[in-house]
Every structure is written in C-alpha cells, then in structure tokens.
Amino acid sequence: MVNIRFLPSRHSIQVEAGTTILEAARRAGALIEAPCNGAGTCGKCRVKLAERFRPFVRSGGEHHLTAEDEADGWVLACESVVTGHIEVEIPQGISSHSLQIISHGLARPVVVKPFFTKAYDHKAGETRIIAGGDVVAIEPGDRSARLFGVVVDIGTTTLVASLVDIGSGEERATASALNPQSLHGQDVLSRIKFASEPAGREQMHTELIREINRLIGQVAATAAIDCGDIAEVIFSGNTCMLHLATDTDPSSLGKHPYRPVITGGNHVRAHALGLAVAPYGLVYLPPILSAYVGADITAGILAAGLSEQQGVTLFVDIGTNGEMVLAVDGAMAAASTAAGPAFEGMNITCGMRAGRGAIERFYVEADGAVTIKTIEEAAPAGICGSGLLDIAGELVACGVIDKRGRFVRPDRSTLPEALRERVIACEGKPAFRIAGDIVLTQKDVRQIQLAKGAIRAGVELLLRSRGVEADQVDRVFIAGSFGYHLQARSLIQIGLLPEVFDGKIEFLGNTSKTGGQALLLNGDLRRQLEALVPSVEVIELADYGDFDQVFVGCLGF
Structure with missing residues (x-):
C-alpha cells in the first residue's frame, strides 16, 4: 500500500501500488478535472509532482505533455500510476464564481396560477399550504405571503438557480456555478459510463445535490428568505442530468434502444433527493422527448412559443449536445447530435x-492585425468556446484555414505579413499563434470540424425529414448559455449554419431557466406541455x- 496526499486540499488516502493518481483522487474526495473521464484524450487532468516524488510515479498512455512540462514535474493524473508514497499538487483552476454563465433569456408572459398556494385561516390563526388542491401542511400564524419556488437549470457544464416569489411571479435572486459532475466527464456519454456503477452514480448525485443546495442557500440569503419557505423546485435539464439529479440509473441511455427510465411530467419529494427546502417540498420534472432531447428543450419549446409560431422556425441549443427542434406552423420534430466538448x-x-482571461472574441483586421477580447479584460489565459468559433470563423474568412480545414503554407500564400508570421509549427505540425503561448493547432481545427459537422448534419437531416429547404426557414432561434455568447457571423463562416440563415438568427439566452419559471408559475402550462410533448416527432x-455521408459533407468550412 502507498500513501498519497493531495495539495492544497490536504486530502490523503492509502491505496494499492499501481493505482492511478486520478483513481486515488476520486476515492479521497480530491477534485481533479478530467473531462474525458480518464480516457486519456483531453489532457486536462494535469497535476504536478515535486522532484523527490517523481521516481514513484510511472506515466504512460497516448496523450503526451511537452518535454518542458514533463521537466517541470507535470503529469496526467489519468495515465500516471503510483508506485510509492507521494504528494500531488492539484493546480487551482477556474472557480465556479469566475465562470461567465448566462442566467437570463427570453421569457413569455405568464398568468400566475401556481401548483402551490397558501391560505391563511383567521379563525384558526394558521396558514394552510395547498398543493394541487390538497392541503399538505399547516403553519402557525399568517405566512401566506411567504411562498417561493426555485428553478434549477441543470446543464451538462453549468448550473443556474433562480428564486421566484410564487405569489407575485417576481424573480428575487439568481446564482450560478460549474456543474461539479463536469470534473469527472465533460460530455453526457462519459457521465452515463461513470454513473452506470452504483458508486459512480452515488457520487454524481451527491455532488450535484450538494452544489444545488449551496445555490439554493445563496439565493435564499440574497433575498433574505428562509429555505423552509421554498415549496417547489423545477429541475430543467437534459435527460441524463434529470436521471443523475434524482439518483436514477442512467445506463439505459447509453445502450440500444436508448430508453430513459424517467419521462418527466411528475413530482418527486424534495427531501428524498436531499434538497434543503420545505419538508413538504416537491420537485417537478418537466416532460422529456427522448433519451437525448430532455426537459431543457421542452422548457425551451415553451419559452419560445414554438407551438404558436407561424411559418418555419428552427430552434437550436448548441453545447456538448446539439439539440434542435423544427416547427412548421406549430407542428414539431426534434433531433439531437453529439457535438462533443470542443465548444x-x-x-x-x-x-x-468561460472564466477570467478566456479569449471570447477574435477579429482579423484588413491588414492582418489581430484583435482579441478576453473575459474581464484580463491577460489571455486560454480559449473558451465562443472565442474558438470566432477564431475559426475569422481564419477561414481571411484564408489562413482552407475549406478542408487545413492551414495554408505561409510561403505559398498571399496573406498579409501580420498573418503569415503567426502561422507557426507546433510539435512539428501547423498552428496559429493567437497571443503569447496560446495557439490553435491543426488538431484543434479537426475538433471544431467534428463538433460543427455534427450539428450541421443534424440541421440538414431535420430539415429533410419535413421536406423543408434551408431558404424556407423564416427564423432561427439559438438557445442556451453558450449559444448566447456566439456571433451569427462566426456560425455562418465556419458552416455550422447555412449562409441563407444570415439575418434570420436570434439569440434567446437561457430558455431552460425561463421555460422552467413559466412551469413554476402556471400549472395549466404544465398540462399543456405534457399534452404537447407526445405530438413532437423525435427523429x-x-x-x-x-x-x-451527410456528416462528412458537413465537415468542410
């Protein structure tokens, strides 16, 4: 047995020799970000070893660090096997508080007609709490005005909690954070694999509920209310996230015929899930469409009023999953694609x-000069998703990257000198120097192509399923926190969306949250959505x- 101590958290554990650093960290409760779930493909689980501990770690695998990093003591936790007693330094990454997370979005007008109400009985001097017409609890005194609900947008990467006064419909506070599950697996398939074992599912559920409780406590403190006055919580998220939030085995989502255990449109008891709200509190799960088109999309359908839109409307949520809904005079079809974690x-x-220092905007001037914008105007630290698409789009538009996704040779191009000098070799392969040591490599371009190709193929086939040509689309709604940061120009430049969509694109923001708020405030909308969902054809x-063939055809820029 060997002892491993993790710094700066000071977690420690004794494990068998031959255990990887990542496995030991998970057992010890030390958080190491591993978006690929230890598959050795992302290179993000970097940890550092002091020189005296390096002889007791054996590294291997296909994903290699630079020679300089290795000389400084950096190793990948997922590929490093421990053979002796060591201390491991975990770099302090982006905190939840520094992430740029959009909480606002398009909201529809809602008549306040909630599932939960309170009624004060003057004679008895007590307040009755009523849920769906039934009295579920009684409180002493007049507490009729103390009735709140929380909507939690459970994204694959981020969480947003919104505290709403159920009586008035007013949003009183919001808070956001990184979804702690993303440290173990960036995409849905990684989460499904991780949570298919009971221990993994328990860890995923426990970490998620702990963070949701922290956010609930934060919004309650901001609004100066008691968590005991929170009667109802709406969980709005994709199908896998709802399974993990309710401690339900998600393994069926990862194998044919991909059928969810949860279908939504029902309540579960909040305390049974470990939520710190009123003892009588309930969690409402909005109806879902399929294993990969979840409650976040049905909430978006509600927020955007897709069933009421005339003409042809395309609704797209861009993220690690690409979900899309096509509405033709209100009749809808939906599909999903696995875009992967590149975005x-x-x-x-x-x-x-998307934290402090992340490059989020990128422009190339006519003379080849480059302008970048970082989050909080901080020194460039890396590239977040919106910046990535900007960079790719601009480099395609100015000819640095050709339509097949390859960097042009500077000596054979007519690029301005300011651009030619930025095309460099990185580990023997072409790359583009953006700022300092921050580069876009040929491998990165391929990852962008795969992600955008998946979404574009989904759009093409969804349109085909309804016999709709791209130029017949009247409007394109881009939903989600990530989508809100994008620019229409970049989406079209890289071919993620057809050129004929230019001028038709509207960014709606976080419709998962705003649709969830509508469901919180009006019980009739729940019944309408529950009745509508079966009519949506899942492609x-x-x-x-x-x-x-369509996917390959969508890879080019």
Whole structure:
C-alpha cells in the first residue's frame, strides 16, 4: 500500500501500488478535472509532482505533455500510476464564481396560477399550504405571503438557480456555478459510463445535490428568505442530468434502444433527493422527448412559443449536445447530435472554460492585425468556446484555414505579413499563434470540424425529414448559455449554419431557466406541455442510411 496526499486540499488516502493518481483522487474526495473521464484524450487532468516524488510515479498512455512540462514535474493524473508514497499538487483552476454563465433569456408572459398556494385561516390563526388542491401542511400564524419556488437549470457544464416569489411571479435572486459532475466527464456519454456503477452514480448525485443546495442557500440569503419557505423546485435539464439529479440509473441511455427510465411530467419529494427546502417540498420534472432531447428543450419549446409560431422556425441549443427542434406552423420534430466538448473549450490544446482571461472574441483586421477580447479584460489565459468559433470563423474568412480545414503554407500564400508570421509549427505540425503561448493547432481545427459537422448534419437531416429547404426557414432561434455568447457571423463562416440563415438568427439566452419559471408559475402550462410533448416527432438521425455521408459533407468550412 502507498500513501498519497493531495495539495492544497490536504486530502490523503492509502491505496494499492499501481493505482492511478486520478483513481486515488476520486476515492479521497480530491477534485481533479478530467473531462474525458480518464480516457486519456483531453489532457486536462494535469497535476504536478515535486522532484523527490517523481521516481514513484510511472506515466504512460497516448496523450503526451511537452518535454518542458514533463521537466517541470507535470503529469496526467489519468495515465500516471503510483508506485510509492507521494504528494500531488492539484493546480487551482477556474472557480465556479469566475465562470461567465448566462442566467437570463427570453421569457413569455405568464398568468400566475401556481401548483402551490397558501391560505391563511383567521379563525384558526394558521396558514394552510395547498398543493394541487390538497392541503399538505399547516403553519402557525399568517405566512401566506411567504411562498417561493426555485428553478434549477441543470446543464451538462453549468448550473443556474433562480428564486421566484410564487405569489407575485417576481424573480428575487439568481446564482450560478460549474456543474461539479463536469470534473469527472465533460460530455453526457462519459457521465452515463461513470454513473452506470452504483458508486459512480452515488457520487454524481451527491455532488450535484450538494452544489444545488449551496445555490439554493445563496439565493435564499440574497433575498433574505428562509429555505423552509421554498415549496417547489423545477429541475430543467437534459435527460441524463434529470436521471443523475434524482439518483436514477442512467445506463439505459447509453445502450440500444436508448430508453430513459424517467419521462418527466411528475413530482418527486424534495427531501428524498436531499434538497434543503420545505419538508413538504416537491420537485417537478418537466416532460422529456427522448433519451437525448430532455426537459431543457421542452422548457425551451415553451419559452419560445414554438407551438404558436407561424411559418418555419428552427430552434437550436448548441453545447456538448446539439439539440434542435423544427416547427412548421406549430407542428414539431426534434433531433439531437453529439457535438462533443470542443465548444466548451475541452479537447482543445489551449481550451478553457468561460472564466477570467478566456479569449471570447477574435477579429482579423484588413491588414492582418489581430484583435482579441478576453473575459474581464484580463491577460489571455486560454480559449473558451465562443472565442474558438470566432477564431475559426475569422481564419477561414481571411484564408489562413482552407475549406478542408487545413492551414495554408505561409510561403505559398498571399496573406498579409501580420498573418503569415503567426502561422507557426507546433510539435512539428501547423498552428496559429493567437497571443503569447496560446495557439490553435491543426488538431484543434479537426475538433471544431467534428463538433460543427455534427450539428450541421443534424440541421440538414431535420430539415429533410419535413421536406423543408434551408431558404424556407423564416427564423432561427439559438438557445442556451453558450449559444448566447456566439456571433451569427462566426456560425455562418465556419458552416455550422447555412449562409441563407444570415439575418434570420436570434439569440434567446437561457430558455431552460425561463421555460422552467413559466412551469413554476402556471400549472395549466404544465398540462399543456405534457399534452404537447407526445405530438413532437423525435427523429433518430442514426436511422438515416446516409447519415455518415451527410456528416462528412458537413465537415468542410
């Protein structure tokens, strides 16, 4: 047995020799970010060893660090096996508080007609709490005005909690954070694999509920209310996130025929999930469409009023999953694609989350000069998703990257000198120097192509399923926190969306949250959405015989 101590958290554990640093950290409760769930593909689980401990770690695998990093003592936790007693330094990454997370979004007008109400009985001097017409609790005194609900947007990467006064419909406070599950797996498939074992599911559920409780406590403190007055919580998230939030085995989502255990449109008891709200509190799960089109999308359908839109409307949520809904005079079809973690800055050489110092905007001037904008105007630290798409779009537009996704040779191009000198070799392969040591590599470009190709293929096949040509689309709604940071120009430049969508794109923001708020405030909308969902046809893109051909055709810029 060997002892491992993790700094600066001071977690320690005794494990068998031959255990990886990542495995030991998870057992000890020390958090090491591993978006690929230890597959050795992302290179993000870097930890540092003092020189005296390096002989007791054996590294291997296909993902290699630079010679300089290795000389400084950096290793990848997922590929480093421990053979003796060591101390491991975990670098302090981006905190939840520094992440740029959008909490606002398009909201529809809602008549306040909630599931929960309170009624004060003057004679008895007590307040009755009523849920769905039934009295579920009694409180002494007049507490009829103390009735609140929380909407939690459970994203794959981020969490947003919104505290709402159920009586007035007013949003009283919001708070956001990183989804702690993302430290173990950036995409949904990684989470499903991790949580298919009971211990993994328990860890995923416990960490998520702990963070949701922290956010609930934060918004309650901001609004100066008691958590005991929170009667109802709405969980709005994709299908996998709802499974993990309710401690439900998600393994069926990862194997054919991909059927969810949870279908939504029901309540579960909040205390049974460990939520710190009123003892009588309930959690409402909005209805879902399929294993990969979840409650966040049905909430978005509600917020955007897709069933009421005339003409042709395309709704797209861009993220680690690409979910999309096509509405033709209110009749809807939906699909999803696995875009992967590139748009979250993962699997990208200098990628990072949308935190302080992340490059979020990138422009190339006519003379080839480069302008960048970072979050909080801080010194450049890496590239987040919106910056990544800006960079790719601008480099394609000015000819640094060709339509096949390859960097041009500077000596054979007519690029301005300011751009030619930025095309460099990185570990023997072409790359573009953005700022300081921050580069975009050829591998990164391929990751962008795969991600954008998946979404574009989904759009093409969804349109085809309804016999709709791209130029017949009247409006394009881009939803989600990540989507809100994007620019229409970049989406079109890289070919994620067709050129004919130019001038038709509208960014809606966090419709998962605003749709959840509508469900919190009006019980009739729940019944309407529950009745609507079965009429939405889910298109399984993999069933198209030429899906691979369409996908390959969508890889080019």
